[in-house]
Amino acid sequence: MADVNRGNRPLSPHMQVYRLPMAAVTxxxxxxxxxxxxxxxxxxVWWLVAAVSGPRAFAAADWVVRSWIGFIVLTGSAWALWFxxxxxxxxxxxxxxxxxxIEEAERASWAIIIGSVVLTLxxxxxxxxx
Amino acid sequence: xxYITPRKAAMGLGSAHSGTADHWFLTVTSCALVLLVPxxxxxxxxxxxxPHPELVAYFGRPYPALITALFIVVGMAHFIRGxxxxxxxxxxxxxxxxxxxxxxxxxxxxxxxxxxALAKMTLVTVAI
Numbered sequence: 001m002a003d004v005n006r007g008n009r010p011l012s013p014h015m016q017v018y019r020l021p022m023a024a025v026t027x028x029x030x031x032x033x034x035x036x037x038x039x040x041x042x043x044x045v046w047w048l049v050a051a052v053s054g055p056r057a058f059a060a061a062d063w064v065v066r067s068w069i070g071f072i073v074l075t076g077s078a079w080a081l082w083f084x085x086x087x088x089x090x091x092x093x094x095x096x097x098x099x100x101x102i103e104e105a106e107r108a109s110w111a112i113i114i115g116s117v118v119l120t121l122x123x124x125x126x127x128x129x130x
Numbered sequence: 131x132x133y134i135t136p137r138k139a140a141m142g143l144g145s146a147h148s149g150t151a152d153h154w155f156l157t158v159t160s161c162a163l164v165l166l167v168p169x170x171x172x173x174x175x176x177x178x179x180x181p182h183p184e185l186v187a188y189f190g191r192p193y194p195a196l197i198t199a200l201f202i203v204v205g206m207a208h209f210i211r212g213x214x215x216x217x218x219x220x221x222x223x224x225x226x227x228x229x230x231x232x233x234x235x236x237x238x239x240x241x242x243x244x245x246x247a248l249a250k251m252t253l254v255t256v257a258i
Contacts, residue, residue: 038209049244051186052247081171085163095157
C-alpha cells in the first residue's frame with residue numbers, strides 16, 4: 001500500500017460538521033423569510049377580497065385573521081417582513097462596498113437578528129396598546 | 131486591432147445574458163419597500179378589528195388604499211424576481227420552467243385580487 005499522508009491535508013468544510021458563519025445563517029434566513037411571506041400576503045389579500053364579497057365571506061376571513069391562527073401567521077409575517085427588510089438594507093450597504101469585512105458582516109448579522117425581534121415586539125406593543 | 135470598447139465586449143455575457151437588470155430591479159424595489167413596509171404595517175394594524183362597514187370605508191380612503199396597492203404591486207414584483215433567483219438555484223429543466231410560470235402567475239393573481247378588492251371598496255365608499 002502506498003505511503004499516503006493522511007494526517008495534515010487540508011479538508012474542505014463538510015456540511016454536517018461545518019459551523020455556518022452568522023453571515024451565512026442570516027443570508028439563508030433572508031431567502032426563507034422572503035418566501036414565507038407568501039402566507040401573510042395570501043391571508044391579507046383573502047381578507048380584502050372577502051370584505052367585498054359579502055358579509056358571510058368577510059365573517060369567515062375576519063374570524064381567521066383575528067383567531068390565534070391569524071395571530072401566529074401575522075406575527076410571524078411581521079417578524080419575517082422586518083428581518084427581510086433589515087437584511088435588504090444590508091444588501092444595499094453590500095452593493096455600496098460597505099460591511100464586507102468579516103467582523104462587520106458578523107456584527108451586521110446580529111444587528112439584523114436582534115433588530116428584527118425588537119421591531120416585531122415594538123409592532124405588537126403598538127398594535128395592542130396604542 | 132479591433133475597434134470595440136471594453137463595455138461592448140462585455141455586454142450580453144454572463145449566464146443571464148441580460149446583465150444586471152434583475153439585480154437593479156430588486157435594488158430599486160427594495161428601496162421603495164423600505165418606506166412601504168412600515169407604512170403598510172401601520173395601515174394593516176389600524177384595519178384589523180374594524181367592523182365590516184368601517185373596514186370597507188377605511189380602505190376606501192386614499193392613504194390606506196394607495197399604501198396597500200403600492201405595497202402589494204411593488205412587493206409582488208419584487209417577489210417574482212426573488213423567487214426566480216431561488217428557482218434558478220434549486221430547479222432544472224422542465225421543473226424550472228413550471229416553477230417560474232407558477233410564481234409569475236401566482237404573483238399577478240395576488241396583485242389582481244388586491245387591486246380588485248381595493249377598487250371595489252373605494253367605489254362603494256364613493257357611492258355612500
